[in-house]
Amino acid sequence: MxxxxxxxxxxxxxxxxxxxxxxxxxxxxxxxxxxxxxxxxxxxxxxxxxxxxxxxxxxxxxxxxxxxxxxxxxxxxxxxxxxxxxxxxxxxxxxxxxxxxxxxxxxxxxxxxxxxxxxxxxxxxxxxxxxxxxxxxxxxxxxxxxxxxxxxxxxxxxxxxxxxxxxxxxxxxxxxxxxxxxxxxxxxELRPDAARGRTARTVWSIILIILGAVFLTLGLLLGMLTPLALLVAFFGGLLSFTGIALGAHIIMPPILRLTGTLLGQGPTGRLAAANAVRFPERSARSTIGLVIGVTLVTMFAVALETYGSMTQIAFESDPALAAALAETLAITTAVFTGLVGFSAIIAAVGMVNTLSLSVLQRTRELGLLRALGFTGGQVRRMVIAESCQMTLAALGFGLLLGVFYGWVAAQSLLGSQAGFAPPTIPWLVVSGIVVFGFILAVSAAVAPARRAIRVSPVAALAVD
Structure with a gap:
């Protein structure tokens, strides 16, 4: 090596x-x-x-x-x-x-x-x-x-x-x-038919997701009786998300196909959309880390925001106590978001590295495109578009999961005092996640794409 x-x-x-x-x-x-x-x-x-x-x-x-x-x-x-x-x-x-x-x-x-x-x-x-x-x-x-x-x-x-x-x-x-x-x-890389053929992994993924859904449902129901239901919901979230991570090779391709329709109908956009789903294993590896990071940050933000809203409902008869709790919650939210954000940074590093390695390993493929007439600019735009497609899929899926898990956490903890309440979404945090995600997508793709197109088409086709 x-x-x-x-x-x-x-x-x-x-x-x-x-x-x-x-x-x-x-x-x-x-x-x-x-x-x-x-x-x-x-x-x-x-x-x-x-x-x-x-x-x-x-x-x-x-x-x-x-x-x-x-x-x-x-x-x-x-x-x-x-x-x-x-x-x-x-x-x-x-x-x-x-x-x-x-x-x-x-x-x-x-x-x-x-x-x-x-x-x-x-x-x-x-x-x-x-x-x-x-x-x-x-x-x-x-x-x-x-x-x-x-x-x-x-x-x-x-x-x-x-x-x-x-x-x-x-x-x-x-x-x-x-x-x-x-x-x-x-x-x-494993092609779609081979990836779908990994029966044991798929079966375990389904089992964990179903078990997690059962525990999450129990957490919501028990939350109307006792705050200890949060523990039940926690295990439900852990099991279901592990199942999602394990089955990412099945779950992410349909989401990537959906986001691929937003890339346009030109040759660059069509190739980027096709590349993102051509090898499900590679796409899953590139996106699931970012899904985890987005889910974690969104989950804690939504849980604490919803918890604050439900606290106001539960203690509306005591404004002074509600105000004190709101102030404490604001500090807690800032600290927890920072702590969880550190894990999101780790996930972002993983996405950048996985995408960089996959682009470098596709030097021969990119060289073939250059030999067929693609310009260096077109190849670069294709790689960036592919990265944006994966990022959009990871952001969308992670935000949905984060909102759901965060709402379940708050509801299972305070449902017995505040009753049923819809999730409260911190739009400022969500906007920050989206902006950070797309900055990450472009920065993750530009450097490896630049290195790849510096190689001449003839030399790229000779790469082992």
């Missing part, structure tokens, strides 16, 4: 591992700093305070790891598609699929450990700067001893590295299906 190709392939893996570790370690260390900043009269109960903060932090850490694992698995699945010829040659000279998968997983562990180490160092530097300059700037009380290290952060480094290793192993599952005859080709 060439050094340049290796950097391009594993750059996102290192970044995702670094971001995940930075996020987890900062939350853990920040919890210790916040505990130390407590008023001395509350020190005796600070252990409980620290435990509550750690539990809240754990939720967001798990979300970040969940997103990071899916992004890493998709990245390695894309890498495997681009290494088809190399893997086939290894199989031809006697290497077993398990040995090749172990080698790929070893790359994941190495890159995960490297990224986790970088993230841990950044988190330590960030906390060191906070406790050094924070008291002088008035951010933290002066005269306190603030922790600069927590053994839990070492555990976070290990968890991120192992998660990356597991995601790399999962992403390389197609190694066993690569035959020696594939050595005559380059990147090989």
């Amino acid at each position: 060439k050094t340049g190709a290796g950097i391009r392939e594993h750059g996102a893996t290192v970044i995702v591992a670094a971001l995940s570790t930075l996020f987890a370690s900062t939350l853990i260390l920040g919890t210790g700093v916040m505990t130390a900043a407590l008023d001395p009269d509350l020190i005796e109960s600070s252990g409980t305070f620290r435990m509550v903060l750690l539990m809240v932090s754990a939720v967001f850490i798990v979300i970040a790891l969940y997103v990071g694992a899916i992004v890493t698995a998709n990245t390695f699945a894309t890498i495997i598609a681009g290494r088809t010829r190399t893997i086939a040659l290894l199989r031809l000279v006697g290497a077993s699929s398990r040995k090749v998968r172990s080698r790929v997983a070893g790359e994941g562990l190495l890159m995960g450990a490297l990224g986790a180490g970088i993230g841990w160092v950044l988190a330590e530097l960030l906390i060191l700067a906070a406790v050094t300059w924070g008291p002088g700037l008035g951010w933290l009380p002066a005269g306190r001893e603030y922790p600069r290290f927590d053994p839990l952060t070492v555990g976070a480094v290990g968890v991120v590295a192992l998660t990356t290793w597991a995601a790399a192993w999962a992403g390389s599952r197609r190694v066993g299906s690569v035959s020696p005859i594939a050595a005559t080709g380059a990147a090989v």
